Amino acid sequence: MSLRTIKPNIYFLGSQDWDRILFDELITIPRGTSYNSYFILGSSKNALIDTVDPSKTHELISKLKNINVKVDYIIVNHAEQDHSGSLPEIIELYPEAVIVTNERCKELLKNLLFIPEENFLTVSDGESLSLGDKTLQFLFTPWVHWPETMVSYLKEDKILFSCDFFGSHLAESQLFIEDTKTIYSPLKRYYAEIMMPFRKVIVGNINKISKLDIDIIAPSHGPLHKNVEYIIGLYKEWISDRTKPEVILPYVSMHGSTRVMVDHLIESLMNRNMVVKPFNLTNTEIGDIAETLVDASTLIIATPTVLTGPHPLAVYVTYLTNILKPKIKYLSIIGSYGWGGRTVEHLENMLSNLNVEIIEPVLVKGQPRDEDLEKIEKLADKIVLLNKSINMVSK
Numbered sequence: 001m002s003l004r005t006i007k008p009n010i011y012f013l014g015s016q017d018w019d020r021i022l023f024d025e026l027i028t029i030p031r032g033t034s035y036n037s038y039f040i041l042g043s044s045k046n047a048l049i050d051t052v053d054p055s056k057t058h059e060l061i062s063k064l065k066n067i068n069v070k071v072d073y074i075i076v077n078h079a080e081q082d083h084s085g086s087l088p089e090i091i092e093l094y095p096e097a098v099i100v101t102n103e104r105c106k107e108l109l110k111n112l113l114f115i116p117e118e119n120f121l122t123v124s125d126g127e128s129l130s131l132g133d134k135t136l137q138f139l140f141t142p143w144v145h146w147p148e149t150m151v152s153y154l155k156e157d158k159i160l161f162s163c164d165f166f167g168s169h170l171a172e173s174q175l176f177i178e179d180t181k182t183i184y185s186p187l188k189r190y191y192a193e194i195m196m197p198f199r200k201v202i203v204g205n206i207n208k209i210s211k212l213d214i215d216i217i218a219p220s221h222g223p224l225h226k227n228v229e230y231i232i233g234l235y236k237e238w239i240s241d242r243t244k245p246e247v248i249l250p251y252v253s254m255h256g257s258t259r260v261m262v263d264h265l266i267e268s269l270m271n272r273n274m275v276v277k278p279f280n281l282t283n284t285e286i287g288d289i290a291e292t293l294v295d296a297s298t299l300i301i302a303t304p305t306v307l308t309g310p311h312p313l314a315v316y317v318t319y320l321t322n323i324l325k326p327k328i329k330y331l332s333i334i335g336s337y338g339w340g341g342r343t344v345e346h347l348e349n350m351l352s353n354l355n356v357e358i359i360e361p362v363l364v365k366g367q368p369r370d371e372d373l374e375k376i377e378k379l380a381d382k383i384v385l386l387n388k389s390i391n392m393v394s395k
């Protein structure tokens with residue numbers, strides 16, 4: 001078996017997971033993902049950079065056997081099992097290998113995988129490790145997306161092994177990203193679920209990384225980046241406070257009354273040339289909503305009142321939005337009820353993480369009448385007006 005070479009003596013030992021459809025048992029990944037592991041042959045020492053998901057350990061082991069050299073170091077950039085899960089088997093096969101990581105990651109690995117203390121060499125932020133003719137430098141980048149996350153920079157070859165940072169959910173035969181159109185959505189979906197909640201801390205981590213001279217970013221999911229400016233540029237845009245004038249409209253309706261309001265809002269927004277993205281929550285992939293939340297300005301949640309509160313599907317999407325912490329600026333709630341309840345109060349209480357302006361909700365008793373639909377028109381006017389003002393600010 002031949003090895004996939006990134007640069008002389010630097011190999012890709014990752015696995016493609018073509019079949020995976022759910023990540024974290026939460027977000028759909030329609031195009032699969034990969035777990036990227038790398039191997040560096042130095043003139044005096046060799047290093048394995050991260051491992052793979054436990055389901056792919058056998059593939060990593062067969063690649064290591066194929067290289068057929070000793071493993072001196074195993075660099076662990078992140079303790080999560082999709083990258084560290086093969087460690088127990090790998091250290092059994094290569095008992096002389098030293099696990100190189102930071103103190104926080106060591107503690108996590110001891111708890112998650114029962115790795116013994118004596119296997120570790122801990123490093124501090126900025127510390128380097130010589131492999132002879134090649135040098136690895138470790139830079140702590142906490143909270144992308146766990147507290148222990150770090151990146152490893154191979155100085156001589158200008159490669160940044162960034163682990164989850166800058167990753168994408170895409171199983172792909174090509175080693176490098178060849179077409180930015182294909183990768184945009186997998187990168188954005190990945191950012192939405194994994195990175196978006198940490199938008200504010202990513203700013204500091206990007207600044208830290210921007211000081212390095214980088215030819216290649218080698219993440220732990222998806223193909224590698226040769227176009228470093230493209231991915232850094234995308235991240236800078238996504239973490240910025242700038243939003244697109246777009247309305248996300250997740251909705252559910254049991255007997256059609258809320259649906260009439262939703263249809264009227266969609267029509268009203270379209271007539272006003274406003275981009276609107278409706279999602280019927282009974283058949284929506286949650287990853288699609290997460291992806292649009294990355295840069296949209298406005299979220300309107302449409303739900304009937306069910307057993308005194310919002311429909312559970314609306315609760316789910318609201319809860320998820322709150323924990324993903326998107327940068328949306330405006331939010332409102334519309335829906336139908338029969339006799340009373342606390343739908344708006346419930347939903348608003350679930351949005352404590354968001355710094356949004358709440359536009360007056362439109363709740364209608366039973367089927368919407370003409371005057372109710374006029375309120376929807378007014379809501380559309382307000383959405384357009386607010387979005388005009390943010391556009392003026394960002395120009």
Ligand SMILES: Cc1cc2nc3c(=O)[nH]c(=O)nc-3n(C[C@H](O)[C@H](O)[C@H](O)COP(=O)(O)O)c2cc1C
Pocket residue numbers: 252253254255256257258259303304305306307308309336337338339340341365366367
């Ligand atoms: C299972 C169920 C529970 C409901 N619970 C409430 C409630 O607690 N309070 C209320 O005002 N209406 C309640 N309703 C009435 C609905 O809110 C009302 O029929 C509304 O118009 C439905 O909107 P939709 O046509 O968009 O589904 C309930 C309806 C159903 C089917």
Ligand SMILES: [Fe+2]
Pocket residue numbers: 078080145164
């Ligand atoms: Fe992770």
Ligand SMILES: [Fe+2]
Pocket residue numbers: 080082083164220221
């Ligand atoms: Fe990961």
